[in-house]
Each structure stands twice: as C-alpha cells, then as structure tokens.
Amino acid sequence: MMEPIKRIKGTDDILPPESATWQYVADTIRRVMSLYNYREIITPIFEYTELFARSIGASTDIVSKEMYTFLDMGERSLTLRPEGTASVVRAYVEHSLSVKFPIAKLYYIGPMFRQEKPQKGRKRQFNQFGIEILGTDSPYADVEGIILNLRVLKELGITDTHLMINSIGDPNCRQGYRRALKEYLQPRLEKLCSDCQLRYHNNPLRVFDCKKQSCQAQLEDAPVMSDYLCDDCRKHFDKVLHILDKLDIEFSINERLVRGLDYYTKTVYEITSTALGSQNSLSGGGRYDILVEELGGKPTPAFGFAAGIERIIMAMEQSEGYETPKPQLDYFIALTNDEILTTAMEFAERLRDKGNSVNIDFRGKSLKSQMKQADKLGAKRVVIIGDDEFSKGVYLLRDMETGEQTEIPLSIIPNTDK
C-alpha cells in the first residue's frame, strides 16, 4: 500500500454538506455588498513580498514571521497574501481607479495565508472578505463600513457580537502620544514581561494588547490616546461616534484597542463574538489615510475592514436556531435495467433543460436501494422507469413527500411548477 498524502497542517478540506454552508455565507456576503453598491475586486493570491512589507509594516508579526515567502525562477521574492487590503490598494494605484471611481467602493472574498501555529479559529489558509472605500475622508464612510459589516453578521444570524471602537490618531498626534506613553512606561519597564519590553521599543501602543495581568496592572494610569488627538482627529472621531449613536448602533469605546497592522490611522474597530474561544475577533478594520500614498499613489484617504469567514461560520453554528443545510434535489431517476439508462439520460437532460436538478444512479442497484438513495439525496420527486413502464413507453412520477404516484407517457416532461 502506498502511503497516503495528507493535507498541509493548518489547512482544511471543506466537504459536503458543510460546503453548502460556505456557499450560503458567500452568497449572503455578495448580496449585502450589492445592497450598498460595493463591487467585487479579484486580485492575485500572491504578490511581490515588498508590497506587504511596505503596507503592513516590516516589523509587524505578520510580515516578520508569518508570511509564506519564496523565490520564483527569476529570483524575485513572492509572498502568498496574508491579508487583502494591500493587493486592493496596489490594484487601485496600478489601474488608476480613482479616475473612473472618484469614490471606489470595493469588496473582496478569498483565501489568505499566514504561517502560524494553528488553533481554534486560526488556520494557515483561511478565508476573509472585506471592503475598501477609497477616495473619501468622511466619517460617514467609516460608519457605512461598520454598519455594512454588522449587517452581514446580522443577516447570517449572528447576534452575540460586540463592537469596540477607538481612534489611534494620525502619524503626527500619535507621535506625541507614543512619546508620552514611553515616558510613562520607562520607569515601569522592569515590571513588564519580556515581550512587552520589546514592544516598548518597536511599537509601545501594542503593550495594551498584552493579556498578562502584571502588564495590564502597570497600565492602569497610563496616558490615553484620546487626550493626545489633534483637532482634526478629535473631530473625526467624535463625528463617527455621533453618527453611530444616531443610527442606534451599540458600541463601546476601547481606549486600548490597537491594531497589529501599521497602516491604520484615526478610526479603528473590532467586532468580537463570545462564541469563538480565544480567537474571538470576527472582524476588524479602520481608516488608513496614508497607505495609498505609501504604495505610490496620490494621497487618498480610505477605510476598510476584513472579516474571517471560518470564524463567522463558527459563530453561526453556535447561534440559536442554526440548522445544517439539507441536500436539495428536484428529481431522482430510478430504473430497473441498464438497457433503460440511455432513455433515462435523455429524460434527465430534458428535465435539466427546464432548470431541474436531476440525479441518476448508474450502478444498477435494486429499486429499493435507489429509492433509499433518492431519499438520502433529498429528492422531491422520483421518476421510475421499470421494465414494464419502459415497454409501455411510460414512467411513474412519485412525489416523495406524499407518496402519490402517477403514470405518464415518456414523451411528456413533468411541469417544474409545484
């Protein structure tokens, strides 16, 4: 026996019937996107490594240790995308989309790759969907993104969500805050864990993300970003909060919410669910007003979010009233003799011409076994063509719900309407 080859660690095969859930989620996402008139953008799943280093930030965990990076035959460094925004912005700049779309409202959906140790809610290949609104700095854009995000979750039946929001300012006012935070932390450096001591140097804001009690204790009286926001950032944040209030959106301000990607400015937010375990973030995003410029485009303010589809499905499965999708089939064709197969195939094609889903078992099994099959496949009706019927030029149409059976000439295709 040959040794079977197994799937790569951290990847998943999505099998029927679970794949139907996945399709349902994708359909719902696309439907909601169209409600807000967002249009799909499909970019390659690999890019030059440089793109991610420049956008996400070379010192971030994602770029410094989680990317699948390799050299192609021309010795160019390529990377499987770890997130979606960088590619969208790259395409936006590359195709000068700002000309055609003064405000570009785009969405994407597809697989992302990060080489992390897998655990609940964290795979090495996982799927995200997300949006990008490019070309406006309006706080209304932030809110539209957030409510679109919430609507997708709501329409999927996920209710136990929590929206947290914060502003991390622009590069200028954040600089002032960084300085103040470092001043505050410096005398306490000894009491922080080794990870946080590193963060102190690389990105002191991330100390807030530390889950260690001892580190959190040191942060109790730490300065908060909101005291350091410049007028423009302050106004923007207040406006976002105000609109959310007006729209009756529940949220909480989390002064310590910091994102792990370097490109964010002003608004950042995260939606969590208690159904998930340790990796409880369903989606997150924010404003990134300097990224387009950093990727070689004209200065263009923008907002976006990304959401994890596997995590969304986990949350769905745990929400009340969730049922696994049942198999659907309009017709099953059962026959008692291989000689009838050709006729049955023709008949099936004519049913399909009318838009019916049709299945035939080619194995020559007993009628009983075929009926069982039909039942298991969720067939609404079964067309039975036995030897007797075949010689008479008729078939039996059986309604699987009621058990009623009628004899009909083979020349007549059943009506599709119920």
Place this chain on the structure above:
RNA sequence: GUGGGUGUAGCUCAGUUGGUUAGAGCACUAGGUUGUGGCCCUGGGGGCCGUGGGUUCGAGUCCCAUCACCCACCCCA
C-alpha cells in the same frame, strides 16, 4: 517557539487490576416486502488499537521514544 491534552472501524466513542477470535451507536451493504424511500427487525463487510522500541508467558491496556491532531500562550480575521 513554549505549555497542556488526545490518538481504538468512514464518524462519535466504550474497552474492567495486563488474560482467548477488540466492542457499541451512526454510516455502508444484503434481506424481511421476488418493482418502491423514511420507522422497525435480522444478517454482512469493514480495525498494522497513530508509529517504533522495551517490560512480560501474554500489551489496546505498563514504560520510553517519535509522529499527528487539538487547545492555550503569542498574534490576528
């Protein structure tokens, strides 16, 4: 990278202080109904008990190693 947990049939899991041919439910399959699904009944097929080594008269069970998966830290969606 660091912890902890789990590996027995396709799936979910039993398996007594080590003791004959390793079990159940679901799924699959054949029949009960010689041409008809769901419910019920009866039979059948399926296991290098993760892998390698050790202890023992004897190992699914004890010991060591190894691999895989899961969960947590870390990080993020």
